Amino acid sequence: MSNNVHPTAIIYDGARLHPSVIVGPYAVIHKDVCIDEGTTVGAHCIIDGCTTIGKNNNFYRFSSIGGMPQDKKYGGEPTRLEIGDNNTIREYVTINTGTVQDVGTTRIGNDNWIMAYVHIAHDCQIGSHTIIANSVQLAGHIHIGDWAIVGGGTAAHQFIRIGEHSMTGGMSAIRQDIPPYVLGAGQPYRPAGINSEGLKRRGFSAEQISAIKEAYKIIYMRKLSTEQALDEIKQYQEQHPDTRTVLQPFLDFFQTHSRGIGR
Structure with missing residues (x-):
């Protein structure tokens, strides 16, 4: 031995x-x-x-x-x-x-x-x-993407997905999917913005973070259907080609989520 x-x-x-x-x-x-x-x-x-x-x-x-x-x-x-x-x-x-x-x-x-x-x-x-x-x-x-942070005492329902670079506050009850980059907490979990500080620490540029914030606003704050919001994000990508790479994980996640998105 x-x-x-x-x-x-x-x-x-x-x-x-x-x-x-x-x-x-x-x-x-x-x-x-x-x-x-x-x-x-x-x-x-x-x-x-x-x-x-x-x-x-x-x-x-x-x-x-x-x-x-x-x-x-x-x-x-x-x-x-x-x-x-x-x-x-x-x-x-x-x-x-x-x-x-x-x-x-x-x-x-x-x-x-x-x-x-x-x-x-x-x-x-x-x-x-x-x-x-x-x-x-x-x-x-459950699937959890790279660089995600899950706060203490959180309980997550089976089959959900937690996207890359997201951050969940402590004691959250997660019953639906959390997209990449999104910050939130609660029982049940509710989104509250994007994980800007985490993205800065990982080297995302101000322009990239601004694009992610715009995508978040389109999805969560403009009272659009998911299909309408995704179309608007795609249009934003076309108008700002340099954002395509950073926004694609967000789009892909919404097109393949399994348990619905908490909005």
Whole structure:
């Protein structure tokens, strides 16, 4: 056994750990788990299921990773959990594997900051660079885009989508999709503008932020139908070609949303 594995840890036969992986006291790693270099598994963590974990992740003590879905339809199928690189996963986080009713794989991207007591249910697809604050509860099949921030204590309904660069205030109840760039909060969640400060920090220009604000006004403040609003945003793109790239995620999201948009 590697010197990086505490003698009280249990590593099942078949588990594949890079020699650099650090495993703390009383951690349990099951047979179908693969962990790449530089990752730390804290004390009392359990990593289960068909789980693949990338490089330089840090699992704090008592997290439970790769458990079977909390779905009564689950019949023991060999579904998966895939976690990328450079993620921080704090105390008592639970992340479940997927189900055959969806893609069969729960996925976590890279460079995510997942705080204590977060639950990520089966088949969720989490992008990269997200912040998911303490006690967020994500039901099954939720998609979260890159750079999104979900405030502490938020509960999100199954199948919703949370767009890239959006920000949700704490204790929100999310029942419908949240488009990219949008800022909001509440029970139920209500939009309140765009995440201007976050966009500035990520290098969006003043012109790009102004274009996103205009799209937000068209959708939320002009009392247009969704179809009328999207047509007006497309016209705005044609009149301002340099905004096409930054507005396209907004348009694409509205054309493919699954549970309706909270307006």
